[in-house]
Amino acid sequence: MTNRSAHHPTPDCRGLHRGAFRPHSRDAHPGGQAASCCRLAGIAGAVLAQTLLLILLAPASVLRAAQEGSVSGRITDPEGAVVAHADVRLTNAHGAVVCRAATDDQGGFACRSVEAGRLALTVENPQFLPIKASVQVAAGRVTHVDLRFRGMVAQRQSVTVVAQAPSVLAPDPSERVLIHNRVLDANPGRPGAPISIPGLPVETASGGIKAPQYFAPGVAGDHGEPIAQYFQVGDFLFPNNLPANAHGNGYADPNFLIPAVIDAVAVDGGAFNVREGNNAVDLAASYEPKPRLNPFMQLTGDDHDFDVVTGWSPSNRATNGWISLEGSFGNGFLKRPEHRRQYKLNTYREIKRGKHDLTLFGIGYYGFSWIPGLIPIDVPVPGDTIDNRQLDRTHTSITVASDRWQLTGSKQFLFSGFFRTYSLTLRSNFGDGLIQQNEFRTVAGGEAAYVQKVHPWLSLLAGIDLRRDAPRGLDLKHLDQQGNFQLVTSNDLTFAFAEPFASLGGGLGRYFHYDLGVRQEEVNVDNQDRIDAAHSFNKLAAVTLPKATFSALAPGDTPLPSVSFSYGEAFHTNDPRIGNGSAEGTLVATARAFQMVLTKEVIKTDFKIKLTRVANSQELAKIDPDTGLQEDVGPSLVRAITVSAHRYFPWGSLYASFARANAQNRLTGEDIPEAPRLIWDAEGSIDRLPFGLRARGEVEYVGRKPLGDGFTAVPVREIRGAVLRSFGDGRMSVGANFLLGSGFTGQTLETLALAGESAPFERIVGVPLKSYVSLTWIYRFKSARWAIKP
Numbered sequence: 001m002t003n004r005s006a007h008h009p010t011p012d013c014r015g016l017h018r019g020a021f022r023p024h025s026r027d028a029h030p031g032g033q034a035a036s037c038c039r040l041a042g043i044a045g046a047v048l049a050q051t052l053l054l055i056l057l058a059p060a061s062v063l064r065a066a067q068e069g070s071v072s073g074r075i076t077d078p079e080g081a082v083v084a085h086a087d088v089r090l091t092n093a094h095g096a097v098v099c100r101a102a103t104d105d106q107g108g109f110a111c112r113s114v115e116a117g118r119l120a121l122t123v124e125n126p127q128f129l130p131i132k133a134s135v136q137v138a139a140g141r142v143t144h145v146d147l148r149f150r151g152m153v154a155q156r157q158s159v160t161v162v163a164q165a166p167s168v169l170a171p172d173p174s175e176r177v178l179i180h181n182r183v184l185d186a187n188p189g190r191p192g193a194p195i196s197i198p199g200l201p202v203e204t205a206s207g208g209i210k211a212p213q214y215f216a217p218g219v220a221g222d223h224g225e226p227i228a229q230y231f232q233v234g235d236f237l238f239p240n241n242l243p244a245n246a247h248g249n250g251y252a253d254p255n256f257l258i259p260a261v262i263d264a265v266a267v268d269g270g271a272f273n274v275r276e277g278n279n280a281v282d283l284a285a286s287y288e289p290k291p292r293l294n295p296f297m298q299l300t301g302d303d304h305d306f307d308v309v310t311g312w313s314p315s316n317r318a319t320n321g322w323i324s325l326e327g328s329f330g331n332g333f334l335k336r337p338e339h340r341r342q343y344k345l346n347t348y349r350e351i352k353r354g355k356h357d358l359t360l361f362g363i364g365y366y367g368f369s370w371i372p373g374l375i376p377i378d379v380p381v382p383g384d385t386i387d388n389r390q391l392d393r394t395h396t397s398i399t400v401a402s403d404r405w406q407l408t409g410s411k412q413f414l415f416s417g418f419f420r421t422y423s424l425t426l427r428s429n430f431g432d433g434l435i436q437q438n439e440f441r442t443v444a445g446g447e448a449a450y451v452q453k454v455h456p457w458l459s460l461l462a463g464i465d466l467r468r469d470a471p472r473g474l475d476l477k478h479l480d481q482q483g484n485f486q487l488v489t490s491n492d493l494t495f496a497f498a499e500p501f502a503s504l505g506g507g508l509g510r511y512f513h514y515d516l517g518v519r520q521e522e523v524n525v526d527n528q529d530r531i532d533a534a535h536s537f538n539k540l541a542a543v544t545l546p547k548a549t550f551s552a553l554a555p556g557d558t559p560l561p562s563v564s565f566s567y568g569e570a571f572h573t574n575d576p577r578i579g580n581g582s583a584e585g586t587l588v589a590t591a592r593a594f595q596m597v598l599t600k601e602v603i604k605t606d607f608k609i610k611l612t613r614v615a616n617s618q619e620l621a622k623i624d625p626d627t628g629l630q631e632d633v634g635p636s637l638v639r640a641i642t643v644s645a646h647r648y649f650p651w652g653s654l655y656a657s658f659a660r661a662n663a664q665n666r667l668t669g670e671d672i673p674e675a676p677r678l679i680w681d682a683e684g685s686i687d688r689l690p691f692g693l694r695a696r697g698e699v700e701y702v703g704r705k706p707l708g709d710g711f712t713a714v715p716v717r718e719i720r721g722a723v724l725r726s727f728g729d730g731r732m733s734v735g736a737n738f739l740l741g742s743g744f745t746g747q748t749l750e751t752l753a754l755a756g757e758s759a760p761f762e763r764i765v766g767v768p769l770k771s772y773v774s775l776t777w778i779y780r781f782k783s784a785r786w787a788i789k790p
Contacts, residue, residue, distance in 0.1 A: 069137040072110040073145035075103050075123055078177040081648055082107030083149065086125040090114055090135070106650070123147055126291065127263070168451065168459040168505040169235070169275065171515035171549050172268035173564035173597045174610050182653060182685060184696050184720055185259050186212075188737040189300030189307030189328065189774055191342065191367070194259035196720065197267060197285070198683040199642065199657040201676065201702050205746030206428065207767050208338045208371035209392050211253035215702075216283040218614075218638040218661030220675040225250030225572045225620055226591070228270055228280035231257070232288040234350075234359030234402030236416035236447055239467070241279040243495050244575040246439035246474055247426050249620060250279045254287070256365040256396055258326045258346045260298060260309050263290040269612065271568035271593035272547050274501040274517035275449075277465060281570040281591045282614055282638065289348050289361065291320040295781040300737070302774040305330025305340075321349035332372075333770035334384040340369035355406045363398040373429060374765035376754065377714065377744050384768065386752065387429035396422045410453040414463065417446035431752030431760065434479040435488075441471035445497070457506040461517075469495040474577075489577060490530040498522040503547070513551040520544055525587050527576045537576075541587040545569040554600070561600035561607075568593045574618070589618035605647040614638045619665075619672050633673065633708075635666040652686040671706040674713075674748060678703030697721035707749050711764055716743035718769070724776075733778040741769035 071090060075083045088109045090099040098119065099111035116139040123131040128149035137143050178197060186196040191209045193202040204212040219226055229252035230237040245251035265287050270280040293311040300307040311324035326344040331337035345364035350357065373390045375381040398420045405413040420443040427436045449463025471493050477485035503517030521543045529535040551564040571590045594613040599606065619636035640661035647654050659679040663672035680701040687694050702716040724735035744766025753760035 067116050067139055068113045069116045069139050070110065070112045070142045071099070071114060071119075071121070071135055071137060071145060072108070072142055073147060075107045075109065075125075075131075076146070076148045076648065077128065077179055078149055081179065081182060081653060082650075083125055083128070086123050089122045089124075091120040091122065093118070121145065121147075123149075125149065168461045168503060168515065170266075170268075170273065171503065171505060171517070171547075172272045172566065173549060173551055173599075174272075174566075174595060174608075175266055175268040177264055177266045179264050180259075180262050183683060184698055184722060185737070186720075187739075188259075188722070188776065189305055190330070190332075191255050191328070191340070191369075193254050194257050194262055194287070195265050196683075196698060197265060198655050198698065198700075199644065199659060199679060199681045200267065200283070200285075201679060201700060201716070203745040204767060205748070206371040206373050206390070206392070207332060207334060208369035209255060209340060209342060209367040209394065210371055210426075211251060211255060213252070214283065214285060215676055217640040217642060217659040217679055218663040218672075218675050218677070219282045220619060220663070220672055225279060225589075226270075226281035226283070226616070227252070228276055228278070228284040229254065230276075230284065230286040231361065231398075231400070232266075232286045233361040233400045233416070234357065235404055235414045235449075236359075236400065236402040236418075237275055237286060238361075238398075238400050238416075238418055239278065242422065242441070242443075242471075243278065243469055243573040244471060244474070244493055244577070246424050246437040246471070246476075247428075249575040250572055252279075253394065253396075255342070255367060255394075256344065256346075256363050256398070257287060258309060258311075258324045258344050260296070260311060260326075261289050261293065261322065261324045261346050261348070262287050264288045269566065269568075269593065269595050269610075271570035271591065271614070272549055272566045272595065273568075274461070274503045274519045274545075274547055275463075277499050277501075277519060277521065277571075278497070279572045281572055281593070281616070282612075289346070290322070291348075291350065292317070293322040293324065296778060297781075298776065298778045300774055300776045301330075302772060304333055304772070305774070319350075321347075323347050333772055334372045334768060336370065336372040336383050336385040336388055338369040338371065340367075342367040342369075357404040357406070359402045359404075361398075361400040361402075363396065365397075366395040368393045371428075372767065374746060374748070374750065374767060376752075377747070377764050377766050377768075379754070381754065386431075386754065387434055389427060389434055390429055391425075391427050393425040394423065396420065412451050414447065414449040414451065416448075419444050431750040436477040436479070436485050437475070438477075439471045439474045441469060443467070443469050455506070457508060459505050460503075461505070462500075462502040464501070465497065465499040467495075467497040467499075469493070469497075487531070491577065492528040492530060493576065494524075494526040495573065496524040496526075511553045511555065513553065515547075515549040517547045518544065519547070521571060521588070523573060523588060525573075525576060539587055543569075543571055543588060543590055545571065556601075561598045564595075564597040564599075566593075566595040566597075568595075586618065589616065591616045605645055608642075608644045608646075610640075610642045610644075612638070612640045612642075615666065619663075633665065634668070636663055636672045637666050638663045638672075638675070651688040652684060654682075654684045656682040671708075673706055673708035676702050676705050692725055694724045694726075695721065702743075705747075707747060707764060709749060709762060711749055711762075713747040713764065713766075714743050716745065716769065717741065722776075731780050733776075733780075735776045735778075736773060737776060738771075738773045740771045743769050745769055 075086045077083050084103055084105045086103040088101045089097055090111050092098050098114045101109045101111055103109045116137050119135050119137055121133045121135045131147050184196045186193040186202050192212045200214045202212050204210050229240040241250045241252040267285045270282050270284040276284050292313045295312045298309040307328045309326045311322055313322045324346045328342040330340050343366045347362040349360045371390045371392050372385040375386055400418040402416040423440045425438040445467030447465045452460045474491040476489045478488050480486050499521055501519040505515035507513050523541045526538045547568040549566040554560040554562045569592050571588045573588055592615045596611045598609045616636045619633050642659040644657035661677050663675040683698040685696045698720050700718045704715055705713045707713055719740040722737045724733050726733045747766040749762055750765045751760050751762045
């Protein structure tokens with residue numbers, strides 16, 4: 001018989017020692033113990049199997065977790081404001097998308113548990129150029145990336161985006177893109193520039209619907225000849241300046257645009273982009289329309305003026321397009337009632353077919369008003385006018401089509417065409433009696449261009465602009481003693497432009513960028529003098545305009561700024577009627593421009609310093625009282641420095657700039673008259689005020705500027721602002737707009753005598769700047785029945 005007590009306890013039921021489990025139950029039945037033993041053994045086996053399985057699987061998951069990281073960040077627009085609902089994608093080296101996310105209302109995004117290593121980050125939004133960046137994801141860590149969109153989609157389409165470097169379509173490092181809803185309307189519900197651009201004052205020389213102009217530091221651009229103005233249509237820069245306008249050389253009128261349809265405005269140095277031609281000397285401003293409008297109606301008014309605007313877009317949100325109408329009526333704030341009437345139609349449509357992106361844009365405009373005109377600033381003037389017969393009547397129609405043909409991912413053709421009609425009747429009194437200037441013209445032209453990214457370090461742009469301006473009945477009349485207008489001059493002009501251009505640009509490594517270009521100008525002018533045929537002529541002028549920019553981009557972790565150097569030659573055409581005494585004027589005026597730009601982000605604040613030097617072969621300023629045209633005051637040299645800082649906060653933004661300039665005659669050293677020397681500007685927005693209020697404000701100061709003959713203009717001070725409150729989930733908004741102003745705009749010299757004065761004498765004249773407060777009501781239709789069906 002086996003001695004069972006001699007065996008060690010085992011898990012086997014047959015050899016299990018009885019006392020191992022029931023030491024105090026010696027009388028227990030041996031069969032029950034065996035059954036219990038087997039059940040326990042089964043449980044132990046299952047536990048053991050699960051434990052082994054966990055041991056085998058755990059290392060793989062732990063290893064995978066150890067090889068993963070996370071990416072988070074914040075996306076902002078070109079002005080530093082957060083961008084919600086942007087699409088964020090992370091792609092690995094094999095092209096597979098490892099994470100896709102959308103930014104929240106604060107512009108933030110997060111991609112968790114993505115594979116470690118170098119990943120490609122792409123951020124897209126319908127309004128902006130896509131961002132492409134490389135991100136190194138560390139295992140077990142969160143990598144934070146803050147990125148900023150650098151340009152608007154339609155405004156700066158390009159096949160290449162190089163960090164913060166300029167692109168081949170927008171090479172000027174001084175370019176600023178201002179989002180409309182971040183800045184103020186210059187004159188809500190009234191004629192004038194649609195957007196107030198910080199640092200660039202807006203002036204009008206007569207009031208009423210008379211075309212306003214932006215002024216740049218040191219630039220006497222009352223009629224716009226050294227300041228180009230464009231409407232951005234797809235990739236095409238439609239030129240708004242009119243050479244040899246009946247009233248002013250290079251006249252550009254932004255009154256045709258409805259402010260509510262403008263998405264952004266871009267401004268640059270003018271002379272450094274091969275795509276910008278005539279008039280792009282000291283400054284260029286490009287307005288870009290919105291792709292869509294939320295159907296709305298807007299009323300703005302006070303006890304002097306009333307304005308109504310409405311707009312619709314297709315109900316299908318995938319369709320970009322809109323129609324907008326505006327009617328503006330009023331008398332202004334001066335004692336001379338304007339009896340103003342303005343009617344505007346703006347339309348926009350994008351059509352995508354295969355590899356073609358077609359953009360259509362149209363404008364219809366009619367405007368009429370009596371204008372107060374310029375008055376002496378040193379004495380009260382009855383009725384705020386020296387002649388209540390002054391008026392302005394303008395109408396225009398514009399049709400533009402632009403097509404982007406995307407051949408491949410790196411090659412594209414750009415084709416554009418336009419047709420315009422324009423009519424002006426302007427009556428003015430500059431101290432020598434009432435004169436009338438009028439014209440009717442047709443304008444036709446287009447652009448063809450080719451863009452290719454050849455290598456990461458080389459992008460190519462080549463194209464040609466064609467344009468024909470044909471002003472007819474370009475007449476100047478004087479009112480005689482019998483009250484009849486007598487013809488003084490009458491011309492039929494034809495300007496024909498052929499302007500080929502080409503540029504090369506790209507990155508030289510991570511921190512250097514270059515752009516080299518040239519623009520050839522072939523300008524034919526046919527002048528038919530309808531009074532004296534001996535003064536008729538047909539001439540051709542040709543100029544070659546080289547341009548170059550070199551940028552050194554500082555790494556983000558260095559205290560050094562990014563630095564850019566630019567050189568460009570530019571030109572503007574001259575009015576054949578503008579001469580120097582009895583001599584015949586030149587067909588074109590050329591300029592050479594130098595620019596240095598330093599930029600640096602410090603504590604989330606963008607700082608920029610811009611130094612410019614522009615030598616002009618001819619400067620136009622002052623007003624000839626007999627012709628109403630500007631006078632040639634000789635060659636000029638403009639030197640300016642602009643310092644600016646821009647900071648975005650979660651509750652708003654703040655922008656401040658200071659500009660100092662010097663403009664002198666290169667031959668005599670005398671001051672160029674009417675060019676602003678000192679400009680202070682500060683603009684801010686607050687989106688989180690009590691009671692749901694939002695506010696925008698701007699303070700602008702333009703210092704004294706010489707006017708010639710020992711006269712100096714008085715300073716101009718403006719404080720403009722807007723306060724808005726939304727109701728009903730944003731469907732309705734109510735707000736107030738205000739302007740607190742002092743000084744005179746359009747200050748110049750005239751020789752005139754008021755009633756009761758014995759003889760005319762030279763004096764300073766201008767348009768009084770008046771303060772006002774107006775109210776705005778906006779209603780946004782959300783119901784589909786108010787939307788246009790595509």
